[in-house]
Structure formats: structure tokens, C-alpha cells
Amino acid sequence: MTGLNIGVLAVQGDVMENLSATRLAMDDLGVEGVVTEVKSPDQISELDGLVIPGGESTVIGTLSLVNGSLKKIKEKIASGMPVLGTCAGMILLSKKAKDRIVGDMEQPLLDYLDIRIERNAFGRQKDSFEADISLEKIGIPKFRGVFIRAPSVSEAGRDVEILSKIDGKIVAVKQGNIVGTSFHPELTSDLSVHKYFITMAQKGKR
Numbered sequence: 001m002t003g004l005n006i007g008v009l010a011v012q013g014d015v016m017e018n019l020s021a022t023r024l025a026m027d028d029l030g031v032e033g034v035v036t037e038v039k040s041p042d043q044i045s046e047l048d049g050l051v052i053p054g055g056e057s058t059v060i061g062t063l064s065l066v067n068g069s070l071k072k073i074k075e076k077i078a079s080g081m082p083v084l085g086t087c088a089g090m091i092l093l094s095k096k097a098k099d100r101i102v103g104d105m106e107q108p109l110l111d112y113l114d115i116r117i118e119r120n121a122f123g124r125q126k127d128s129f130e131a132d133i134s135l136e137k138i139g140i141p142k143f144r145g146v147f148i149r150a151p152s153v154s155e156a157g158r159d160v161e162i163l164s165k166i167d168g169k170i171v172a173v174k175q176g177n178i179v180g181t182s183f184h185p186e187l188t189s190d191l192s193v194h195k196y197f198i199t200m201a202q203k204g205k206r
Contacts, residue, residue: 003032003033003034004026004034004049004201004202005033005034005036005046005047005048006033006035006036006049006051006201007035007038007043007044007049007050007051008022008035008038008050009050009052009073009089010037010039011069014053014054014187017053017184017187018051018086018194019036020186021185021186021191022035022194022197022198024194025191025194025195025197028191028195029195029198029199031198031202033048038050038069041069041071041072044073045072047076047081048201049081049083049204050081050082050083051084051085051194052083052084052086052088052089052090053086053087053186054087054089054148054186070110074110074112077112077178080177081204082178082197082201082204083177083179084180084181084193084194084197085179085180086180086183086184087149087150087151087181087182087183087184089180090113090117090151090180090181090182091109091117092110093109093110093113093178093180094110094115094117094180095109095111095112095116097109097116097117112178113173114157114159114160114175115153115157115160115173116153116154116155117151118151119149120149120151121150121151121152121154121169121182122149122150122152122169123149127149128146128148128149130144130146131145131166132144133171133183134164135163135164137161137174138174138196140192140193140196143185143190143193144188145164145166145171145182145185146187146188147182147183148184150183151182152169153169153170153171153180154170156170157175159175160173160174160175161173161174169182171183177200179193179197181193
């Protein structure tokens with residue numbers, strides 16, 4: 001088996017942090033492969049796994065739509081490619097997004113993760129915080145979540161596994177080959193979430 005080809009959607013947001021965390025996770029696991037910035041549909045076609053980073057989901061979605069990446073990502077997800085979406089990435093993967101203040105958001109979405117999202121569920125930038133959470137269902141009993149203008153999941157379909165809640169709000173989910181988190185695992189030194197994603201990509205490649 002050749003090495004893994006993991007991409008980080010490099011439109012906007014925490015691209016460098018996710019590149020670093022994914023590379024470190026692969027090194028720690030002893031997994032061979034490359035981690036690259038992805039900016040075009042052609043690059044997406046070659047991937048074994050994709051990270052959609054935190055940032056501004058409307059901007060990421062609109063720019064990805066313009067260059068045709070959203071269509072190609074949907075095709076790859078349908079074929080089984082694992083995806084990790086953090087914060088804005090989870091919003092982009094969802095079926096419907098609503099802002100706590102301004103209401104329904106008409107933004108480009110992948111419409112793949114059967115969830116409804118409430119954007120800025122914990123408040124705006126000044127309300128950012130860190131908290132210990134449990135992701136026991138994927139083998140991570142304790143993780144320090146960094147929440148920055150974080151969304152939450154207001155509704156989840158029956159095929160969606162709820163991985164974690166905080167203050168009664170759903171902040172991590174898994175559906176098939178997709179993991180979505182409200183928090184930013186790339187902003188901590190704990191590589192557990194990225195390692196879990198890498199193991200998903202390994203299994204998908206076999």
C-alpha cells in the first residue's frame with residue numbers, strides 16, 4: 001500500500017495549523033504519506049482524506065463553489081473518503097446553518113452531514129473559551145476543546161452519532177466517514193483527534 005495522501009482545504013482559515021497537526025499525527029503513528037494544501041478539484045480527486053479547517057464558513061463555501069471544489073468534495077465523500085471538519089468545516093458539511101442572531105444563513109453547504117447547525121452558539125469572538133470534553137466513543141476520554149465563535153448542532157439525524165456535548169449543546173458528531181467538531185483540535189498540542197482521522201483514512205485506503 002502506498003502512503004496516505006491527506007489534504008487540508010486551503011481556501012481560508014486555520015490551514016497551517018491543520019497541516020502541522022496532521023503531519024505530526026502521521027509521524028506519531030508512524031504512517032507514511034504526504035499532507036498538502038488543497039486548492040483545486042484536481043487535487044481533491046487524488047486524496048485519501050480531507051480536513052476542512054476552521055475559519056469563516058461562508059467565505060470557504062463561496063470560494064470553493066466558485067472553483068468547483070464543493071462538487072468534487074461531495075463526490076469523494078460519496079465514494080468513502082474520510083473528512084474531518086472543524087468549526088467552520090463542520091458548518092460547511094452540514095445540511096442547514098442558522099445564526100443565533102441573524103437567523104437562517106443562505107450559504108453554500110456540502111449538505112452531507114445530517115445535522116442542523118447553530119452558528120455562534122456560544123457567543124461571538126469575545127466569548128471564546130476552552131473546556132475539557134469527552135470523546136469516549138472514539139477512544140478519546142479527555143480532550144481540551146478550544147471554542148472560538150463556535151457553532152453547535154441543534155438537530156442530528158438518526159444516522160449521526162453524537163460524540164460530545166457541553167452545557168447541553170452538541171459539539172462533536174460522526175456520521176459514516178465524516179467527523180465534525182465545534183472546537184479547534186488543531187489549536188492544541190493534543191493530536192488525538194487528528195490521529196483518529198488518520199486511522200480512518202488508513203482503513204478507507206485498504
